[in-house]
Every structure is written in C-alpha cells, then in structure tokens.
Amino acid sequence: MSARLECQQGDIANQPDIDVVVNAANAQLRTGGGVAGALHRAAGPELERACRPLAPIAPGQAVITEAFGLPNRHVIHCLGPVYGHDRPEAELLADCYRNALELAERHGLASIAFPALSAGAFGYPLAEAARVALTTVQETLPRCPGIERVRFVLFDAGSATLFQDTLESLDQTL
Template sequence: MLKIECRQGDITRQPDIDAVVNAANAQLRPGGGVAGALHRAAGPELEAACRPLAPIRPGQAVITPAFALPNRYVIHCLGPVYGVDEPSDELLADAYRNAMALAEAQGLSSLAFPALSTGAFGYPMAEAARIALTTVTERGHQCAHLGLVRFVLFDAATAELHQRLLDKPMPSP
C-alpha cells in the first residue's frame, strides 16, 4: 500500500528518500527554483549526466544518478507550461505517472516530488495539487516497489493545501 506524505521542506535534504524529482526544463539545465537547487546541491556532474538526455517533452521523465545529493537518483520531469502546452492536465498527470514508472523500474521504495509546473510554468497551485495527488494515488495501486511518495513543498501554505486535498476523497483527474 502506497503511503503519501505532504510536508514543507527542502527537496535537496531528503536523505531517507531513494529518488527526488526535479521540476526540469526541456534542456535539463540548471535554472531557478527546484532545478537550480537540485543542480547546485548535486554538483556539476548532474548537468553533465543530463546533457545527453535532453531535450525532453512535457510529461516526459528521465533518470540520472543523484551525485552529491543524499539520494540514489534524480528523476527529471518536464511539466507543462500552463496555457501553452495542451492538454495541460494530461501532460501534468503524465509527468507524475512517468516519474513513478521510472522509480518502479529501478525498484525504488521512496520518491519525493515538488509541486511540478507551479513555479515559472504558471500552473495554478490548487489545480496542480489536485492532479498530482489524484494521479499519484491512482498510480500507487499499481506499484509493487514504491511504498512512499512524499510531496516536499516550499512553503507552509502549499504544504497545507496539499494535505487538505490528500485528506479528502478526490475525483479522477
């Protein structure tokens, strides 16, 4: 049974998690937000490992070693740019599904997500959280290895929103 947690924190500091998810850009380069933080914490080897995997498309996920991060892997997901990449709800759900599929393929037991597409990509937080939690909950029933998915959110309001949505029954995305 998949356990889902929501907490405020720093995604670069999740030592009990097998893989962390990067809210990547198409070129898998360091940037702002989550991508910048993960690349800084992992060191220059992460950018070098990403180079041959780029570019990726919205909804796609790829995996690299985590290098100096306290995790085994980084799974890089490209979420949709809200109002540009369509259908944005399906592409966002695909990013979560594909990250979980990579974790399963590696036999990982734990995975940490940020709130994909909600920063520079402009996805409304409440809608993105609903899609994320619904998708992870539904996909979790098919996971043989993955036992924990943690949403690591930057601020208290975002963590509280995710927790409120997690605590109530959700319709399909």
C-alpha cells in the same frame, strides 16, 4: 494502496531518507531557478553533465540520472507543462507524475519525493496542480507495488497545507 503519501514543507534537495527526488526540469535538463537550481547546486556539476545526453525532453516526459552530491540514489527529471501554453495541461502534468512513478518502480526505488511540478515559474494554479498530482499518484501506485512512500515536498507552509488538505479530501471520496 499500501504506499504512504506525505505532504510537508521542506527542501527537495535535502531528503536523505528518500531514494529518488524529482526535478522540475526544463526541456534541456539544465540548471535553472527554483527546484532545478536547488537540485543542480546540491548535486554538483556532474548532474548537468549526466543530463546532457538525455536532453531535450518533452512535456510529460521523465528521465533518470544518478544523484551525485545529493543524499539520494537518483534524480528523476520531469518537464511539466507551461500553464496556458502546453495542452492539454492536466494530461501532461499527470503524465509527469505517472512516468516518474513508473520509472522509480522499474529502477527498484521504494521512496520518491516530488515538488509541485509546473506550479512555480510554469504558472500552473497550485490548487489544480495539487489535485492532478495527488489523484494521479493515487491512481498509479497500484501498478507500482515496490513504491512504499511518496512525499510531496513543498517550499512554503501554505503550499504544504493546501496539498495536505487536498489529499485528505481525496481520501474521503475514495
């Protein structure tokens, strides 16, 4: 795998060196709380207007729009599974990451930033979410040769450390 994987604390809505950011979307692709709220506020009302004809989406699905007021070229919107409700959770969560990477590849985007999909309001345990996310990205990248950088942007230092530790433990098992 030639792409660089990064895990850092930060604001997903402020990643100016990244081509596409991933939104932890709701099914209707509307402004919400957490990541969706931050991205929609930063992008401006044009983002919600661009999303309307693409909604609703199902768990695991990914769609792409322009980024409008964000410092990126595009936003990929993924609906992660609600833990304990949408099944099979791990498969649906993996589909989010796989579908987002494949969509970025098809659009010629070389760098992508992900939040911890489903790990906020959707209740996915963070350690398990990190393992599914990082494993899926590592397995998918060989089929996406145009992607040079994948960044996981986590809201707090503890989450960023957990993702980094998970990445290092997965790298040791390869």
